[in-house]
Amino acid sequence: MKREDLREAAERIRDAYRAGELVVALCDCEVYYSGRSFSRLGRGERVIILKPDGALIVHRPWGYSPVNYQPQSSTLTVTVEEGRIHLRSTRAKPLEVMDIYVYNLLALFTGKLRDEAEFEMWGSEEDIKHAIALEPSILGERFKLVDEEHKMGDRGYADLLLVDPNGTYVVVEIKKGAATREAVKQLKRYVDYYTAALGHPVRGILAAPALAKGARPLLESLGLEYRRVDLRMVARILKSRGGLLRFLGSSDRGSSR
Amino acid sequence: MKREDLREAAERIRDAYRAGELVVALCDCEVYYSGRSFSRLGRGERVIILKPDGALIVHRPWGYSPVNYQPQSSTLTVTVEEGRIHLRSTRAKPLEVMDIYVYNLLALFTGKLRDEAEFEMWGSEEDIKHAIALEPSILGERFKLVDEEHKMGDRGYADLLLVDPNGTYVVVEIKKGAATREAVKQLKRYVDYYTAALGHPVRGILAAPALAKGARPLLESLGLEYRRVDLRMVARILKSRGGLLRFLGSSDRGSSR
């Protein structure tokens, strides 16, 4: 790339960054990173996104993950060297530095992006927890809610603590995806702790949309229980209690078909 | 955006995707996602990257994380609707669908990116493990290596298994950053398992550059040990054994100064 073109491109990037604009560059570059780890990426053509908040993202032409990046609040310097542009992004804590050397530009976009829209997401573990807390009976018995995020000594926190019609306490562990054996062990640790703390038996329920392959045998051998939770049921409960009104109102547009 | 422009843009995107090219679009769009979770993002201006392998990434003008995405091997369809382009990306397993409605294009790049370079990274947990395996004595005693990734029944795998001069086995858990209480618990599970499996006492060592706040009290109360590992020491050992020669040879370019 010609010297003048490099200078001009560097100035466009610097000016855009100072003006709070977004920069997208498709370019031939090298990348070095030093911080919690160290990495080196030889010359090749990539997509670079530089955001007004300092986030810097480098994508190779394949894969989901960026090959290199700095998070928001990093700071950038732009300098022109012999035959290349040097972009240095510095993150303060932990101290991390990323150096990009740009040798050629295929395309360069700079400008402000107007994006004031709301982003709504639903289906988290917490959404499931809220739904069960609102209607513990969806677990199949007349449970009553005792507490959420109930401390289990130094073992952690039980997602939910319920009591069944017999007055027996029930520790509930929730997973948003297929519950693994690890989740079963986690529940067991809570049940063991709480049984010891109370001095009498406690039930343990794993609530999840599904069980991973080896989870059921382990669960049963440990005397624990599984209750399937249906995300649609969760949505219905939250919706009836007003938690998801606007979101669900039009989610069907993108959901299927 | 004019109808003809939309049609033309849609065709460019479709043709590029079919030809195995990369697409970067800066556009005014809406996004819906349905799969393991559900999300909705109203209209606004974003950066969209579509890669030849099917990866699809949508970035808002701030933050490190993409607001919506599909991983590689997703498939794309492009259609023109009234006043907008509809991009639908489908991931087969788990079944997940992302719909993008594009109302206006600020910029559109399509083309092949040539990127054959190697990406090298150093400083992983595995690098630390290799260094200790090569020179177990850096943990401060005359340990001998027994095994790497030694299976601890159904609890997982110990990073390293050593034996001390007394013939006592030592389970080692390695962390590349500050070791948390969670790491201490993980080590405890391994030590408990292996003590039971062998029928006599086993030592447990947590090897990491640092201990997180609450980790030391827990570690000591469980009778486990901590050994600090120095990344520079790790680099020296690996370098002397030839593992990092080429990489370290020029990493100084990007590391500092």
Added chain:
DNA sequence: CCTTGGATATCGGTT
């Protein structure tokens, strides 16, 4: 501030 735990986590390697 640090610590903790979730995430559409993603990504490999191993079973």
Added chain:
DNA sequence: AACCGATGTCCAAGG
């Protein structure tokens, strides 16, 4: 194909 642990994990909530 499922499971398991690492990740420059990132990130928000707060015990």
